[in-house]
Amino acid sequence: MNAPLLDVRGIGKRFGGVHAVRDLSFRLEQGEILALLGPNGAGKTTAFNMIAGFFRPDGGEILFRGRDIARLRPWDICKAGIARTFQLSKPFADLTVVENLMVGGFARSSDTAAIRERAEEIADFLGMGRQADTEVQHLTAFDRRKLELGRALSTRPVLLLMDEVVAGATPAEGQEMVALVRRIRDRGITILIVEHVMKVVMALSERVIVMESGRLIADGAPKDVVSRPEVLKAYFGEQYAAARA
Amino acid sequence: MTAHPNRLHESAARLPAGRPRRAAAGGVSPAGLLALALIGLAALALPLVADSYLLHSCIVVLFFAYMATAWNFVCGYVGQLSIGHAMFAGVGGYATVLLFTGLGLSPWLGLPVGGLLAAALSVVVGYPTFRLRGPYFALTTIAFAEMIRIWVENTESVLGIPVNGAAGLTVPLAGESLAALQFNGKAPYYYLIVALLAGALAATWALERSKLGFYLKAIRGDRDAAESLGISPARYQLVALAISAFMTGIGGGFYAQFFRYVNAERLIGVDLSIDMALMSIIGGQGTVFGPLLGAVLLAPLAEITRGTLGGSFLGLHLVVYGIILMLAVLYLPKGLIAPLRAVLARLARRGGAR
Numbered sequence: 001m002n003a004p005l006l007d008v009r010g011i012g013k014r015f016g017g018v019h020a021v022r023d024l025s026f027r028l029e030q031g032e033i034l035a036l037l038g039p040n041g042a043g044k045t046t047a048f049n050m051i052a053g054f055f056r057p058d059g060g061e062i063l064f065r066g067r068d069i070a071r072l073r074p075w076d077i078c079k080a081g082i083a084r085t086f087q088l089s090k091p092f093a094d095l096t097v098v099e100n101l102m103v104g105g106f107a108r109s110s111d112t113a114a115i116r117e118r119a120e121e122i123a124d125f126l127g128m129g130r131q132a133d134t135e136v137q138h139l140t141a142f143d144r145r146k147l148e149l150g151r152a153l154s155t156r157p158v159l160l161l162m163d164e165v166v167a168g169a170t171p172a173e174g175q176e177m178v179a180l181v182r183r184i185r186d187r188g189i190t191i192l193i194v195e196h197v198m199k200v201v202m203a204l205s206e207r208v209i210v211m212e213s214g215r216l217i218a219d220g221a222p223k224d225v226v227s228r229p230e231v232l233k234a235y236f237g238e239q240y241a242a243a244r245a
Numbered sequence: 246m247t248a249h250p251n252r253l254h255e256s257a258a259r260l261p262a263g264r265p266r267r268a269a270a271g272g273v274s275p276a277g278l279l280a281l282a283l284i285g286l287a288a289l290a291l292p293l294v295a296d297s298y299l300l301h302s303c304i305v306v307l308f309f310a311y312m313a314t315a316w317n318f319v320c321g322y323v324g325q326l327s328i329g330h331a332m333f334a335g336v337g338g339y340a341t342v343l344l345f346t347g348l349g350l351s352p353w354l355g356l357p358v359g360g361l362l363a364a365a366l367s368v369v370v371g372y373p374t375f376r377l378r379g380p381y382f383a384l385t386t387i388a389f390a391e392m393i394r395i396w397v398e399n400t401e402s403v404l405g406i407p408v409n410g411a412a413g414l415t416v417p418l419a420g421e422s423l424a425a426l427q428f429n430g431k432a433p434y435y436y437l438i439v440a441l442l443a444g445a446l447a448a449t450w451a452l453e454r455s456k457l458g459f460y461l462k463a464i465r466g467d468r469d470a471a472e473s474l475g476i477s478p479a480r481y482q483l484v485a486l487a488i489s490a491f492m493t494g495i496g497g498g499f500y501a502q503f504f505r506y507v508n509a510e511r512l513i514g515v516d517l518s519i520d521m522a523l524m525s526i527i528g529g530q531g532t533v534f535g536p537l538l539g540a541v542l543l544a545p546l547a548e549i550t551r552g553t554l555g556g557s558f559l560g561l562h563l564v565v566y567g568i569i570l571m572l573a574v575l576y577l578p579k580g581l582i583a584p585l586r587a588v589l590a591r592l593a594r595r596g597g598a599r
Contacts (some may be wrong), residue, residue, distance in 0.1 A: 053578075073477065074469075075476055078474060086469065090467040092462065092465075103459050103462075103476075106459060112454060112456075173351070
C-alpha cells in the first residue's frame with residue numbers, strides 16, 4: 001500500500017488550560033474527500049489550522065507526501081501544495097474577481113500573462129466569468145464563498161482544506177457548492193472538509209472522522225459513523241444515545 | 246484570448262464569446278500615452294518660459310510629489326501608515342553632504358549611496374515591526390524618526406564626523422559644477438527632479454502589475470488570506486519598504502543639493518513625514534498618480550498658509566491639512582484622484598465609441 005497523502009500523527013494543541021486537541025491521528029489518501037465532524041468546540045478548527053500552518057502543534061508530526069510540515073508557516077504550507085479556505089470568507093475586497101484569483105498564481109509562476117489567463121479560467125470554472133472584472137465588495141455572500149474556493153485553487157494545490165463549505169448558503173446554493181467540490185475532486189485534488197451540515201457530508205464524503213473534546217472518536221463510512229452510539233452521544237447527549245440503543 | 250482551446254471546464258462554452266477586454270489588462274491606452282507625452286513635453290519646456298521664482302516653486306512642488314510617490318510605494322499599497330519617512334530623507338541628505346565634504350565623493354554617487362543607507366535603516370525599522378499586526382509599524386516609524394532627529398540636533402560630531410547639531414550642514418559652494426551637482430540656474434535642478442519623479446512614477450506603475458504589487462494589495466486586503474496564498478507578509482512588506490526608503494533617501498539627497506543646506510528639523514522632522522503621508526492619502530494612496538495630485542494641490546497651499554498666515558499662527562498649515570483630510574476621508578475616501586479617474590474613464594469610453 002502506498003503511503004497516504006497526509007498522515008497526521010499524534011498532534012496536540014493547548015491554549016492555556018484548554019486542551020483543544022489531544023493526540024489526534026488520522027490519514028488521508030490521495031483522491032479522497034474526507035469530512036471532519038464534531039460538535040462545537042470539539043477542536044475541528046484547531047486541528048484544521050494546525051495542518052494549514054496557522055497554529056503550531058505542541059507535539060506530534062504532520063507528514064504531507066512523506067515530509068513533516070508541522071510547524072511550517074502558512075506560506076510555506078501553501079508552497080508545499082496545501083490550500084485552505086476560511087470559515088468566514090476573506091476576499092480582497094477592493095480587487096476584482098480576476099485579481100483575487102491572480103494573487104495565488106504567483107506562488108507557482110512569475111509569468112503575469114499566464115497567471116491572468118489561468119485566473120480567468122478559474123473564474124469560468126466557478127461560473128463567475130461575467131463578474132471577472134467586478135470588484136469583490138459588490139459580490140453576494142455566496143459568490144464570495146465560491147471565490148474563496150477559487151482563490152485556493154489558484155495556488156494549484158494537491159490537497160484542499162475547506163472550513164465549512166456551505167455556511168450561510170441557501171439549499172440551492174449548497175447544492176451548487178457540493179457539485180463544485182465534486183468537480184474539484186474530479187480534477188485530482190484531495191479534499192479535507194470541516195462541515196456541520198450532515199446533508200453535505202453525506203453527499204460528498206466517502207469517509208468521515210469525528211472529533212469530540214479534542215479527541216478522535218470515530219472513523220469510517222458516513223452511514224456507519226452517524227449511527228454509532230459514541231457519535232450520537234457527542235452530538236445529542238447520553239440519554240438520546242441510550243434511548244436509541 | 247477568450248477562445249482559448251484549453252478551457253478548464255465546459256462552463257466556458259456557456260459564456261458569451263466576447264468578454265469585454267480591459268484597458269488595464271495590458272497597459273495604457275493610446276490616448277493615455279498621448280496625454281502623458283504631451284504633459285511630459287510641457288514639463289520639459291517649462292524652464293524656457295518660467296521665471297526663477299516660478300521655477301523654484303515648481304521644483305518644491307515636484308520634490309513633494311516625488312517624496313509622496315516614494316511614501317505611497319509601500320504605505321499606499323500595503324495599507325500601513327508611516328509617520329517617520331523623513332528619517333530616510335534625513336539619512337540620504339546627510340549622507341550626500343557628508344560624503345561630499347568628508348571624502349570628496351560626487352553627489353551623483355552620494356545620492357544612491359544615501360539611498361542605500363536609508364534602505365538599510367528601513368530594514369532595521371521594518372524587520373521587527375512587520376511581524377506584528379496592528380499599529381506597531383506606524384508607532385515605530387514615528388518613534389525612530391523622532392529619536393534620530395533629536396539625536397542629530399544634539400550631536401556636534403560622532404566618530405570624528407561633524408553632524409553640527411541643530412545648526413545643520415551647509416554644502417560648500419563649488420560654483421557651476423556638474424560633478425559637484427551644483428548649478429547657478431534653477432533649470433538643471435528642475436530637470437533632475439522631473440527625472441526622479443518620472444522614475445518613481447514608472448516604478449509605481451511597474452509595481453501595480455508585478456508580483457510584489459499583487460502581494461502588497463493582498464496583504465492590505467486580508468493578511469490571513471494572503472498568508473494562505475503563499476505570501477510572507479513580513480518579507481514582502483520589507484522589500485517594498487526598502488525600495489521606498491531608497492527612493493526617499495535619494496529625495497533627501499536632492500533636497501540637500503538644491504537648498505545646499507540640511508538640518509534635522511526640516512529634513513528629519515515630523516512635518517515632512519506628515520506632508521508625505523497626507524499628500525499621498527488625500528491625493529489617493531495606492532494609485533500611481535494620486536500622490537502627485539495631492540502634492541500639486543497641497544504643497545502650494547502649505548506654502549501660502551505658511552507664508553501669509555503662518556507668521557502669527559504657527560502650525561496653521563497643519564490645521565488646514567487636518568480639515569482637508571477630514572473632508573477627503575468623509576467624502577472621497579479613495580482620494581481626490583477617484584472622481585478624476587471616473588471622468589477620464591467616461592471620456593475614454595466616449596472616445597472609444599466614436
